[in-house]
C-alpha cells in the first residue's frame with residue numbers, strides 16, 4: 001500500500017486504531033477480572049462497553065469510504081499490553097495490581113487520544129466531516145475515561161501498600 005496522500009495517511013491510522021480497539025476489548029476484560037476494588041473494576045467494564053461502541057463507529061467510518069473494515073497491526077497497543085502482562089506475571093499483591101491496572105489503562109487512553117486527535121483533522125481535510133464527527137465522539141469518550149481513571153488513581157487509598 002502506498003502512503004503518499006492525506007487519504008492514505010488517514011486510512012493507515014484508521015486501520016491501526018481499529019486493530020487497537022479490538023485488542024483493548026480483550027485487555028479491558030482482563031483488567032476487570034484482575035481488579036478487586038469494585039469501583040475500579042466497574043470503570044473497566046463501562047469503558048469496555050464504550051470500546052465496543054468505538055469499534056461500531058469505526059466500522060461506520062470505513063463504510064463511508066465504501067471499504068470493508070481492515071486492521072493494521074497496532075504494535076503500540078500490543079507493546080503496552082505486553083508490558084502489562086509482564087508486570088502482572090511478577091505476582092504483585094492485589095492492592096499493587098489494582099493500582100497498576102489503572103496506570104496501564106491510562107497509558108492506553110493516551111495512545112487512543114493521540115490517535116483520534118490526529119485522525120480528526122485528516123478526515124476534515126479530505127472532506128469527510130461526518131467521519132470526523134464520529135471520531136470526535138470516540139475521542140470524547142477516551143478523554144472522559146482517562147479523566148475518570150486519573151480521578152480514581154488520585155483518590156486511591158494506598159494504606160494497604162507498604163511504602164518501602
Ligand SMILES: [Fe+2]
Pocket residue numbers: 021024050051054112138142
Ligand atoms: Fe477506544
Ligand SMILES: [Fe+2]
Pocket residue numbers: 024047051108109112142145
Ligand atoms: Fe479507551
